[in-house]
Amino acid sequence: MLNPIDPEVVIRDGGAVGRFPGQIHEGVAWWLAACLVVTQKATRIAVAHDGHPATTAFANSFCRGAINAQHYACNVHYLGHQTEDRLLLTLKDLRGVPGAWLSVDDPGNDVTVHIRLYNRQGNLLDDTNGLAEIRRLIAEDRVPLPVNAQAKGTIEPWHPLLTNGDRL
Structure with missing residues (x-):
């Protein structure tokens, strides 16, 4: 594993939490996403x-x-830049779609990154609904890799709905 982390310390509290730089790096976000897609x-x-x-x-x-998660x-x-509440409303609107909310605590030079993962029901992941499996995959360096170029997904900008049904 390139740039190893301590999964027991970092993969917790609904996703991943750690000081940046130091305990966590951008690669952890890649790993979490691939594992979230596969486990969900x-x-x-x-x-x-x-x-x-x-x-x-x-x-x-x-x-x-x-x-880039396997064949999915x-x-x-x-x-993009939205509140966590807006993400949760969007998950509800999309019906049965998992998600992630990324935020930081930035008191001075001590940046702590939080990556919160949600399941298809909009519940924060914990050790009973996917987080333990994600921690295990990362600890064992079994992060899911793409199987071929045809299995690659897409990223598209999404504009949440306003209360009247229009998009932001």
Whole structure:
């Protein structure tokens, strides 16, 4: 595994949490996304972030990991800079689509990245509904890789619905 992490320390609290740089790096987002797609058997996911420069980079890596997960040809609905509540509403609107919310705590120079993963029901992952399996895949260096170019998914900008049904 290139740039190893301590999965027991980092893969927790609904996804991944760690100091950047140090405990976590953009590759972790790629790994999490590929594992989320495979463990949830997802052909579509939604991804949003808080707009911080670090989470923008992590979100881009997350999207690339999702579209390259084995044979799933996952379509990523990329919301970009949105609130976590907006992501959760979008997951509900998309009916049965897992997702991820990326954010940071940035007190001074100590950036902590949070990647929160949600299942098809919009519930935060925990050790009973997918997080333990993702942790195991990463710990064993069994991150799902693409099987061929035809299995590659797509990333498309997604604009959440307003309350009247129009898009933002």
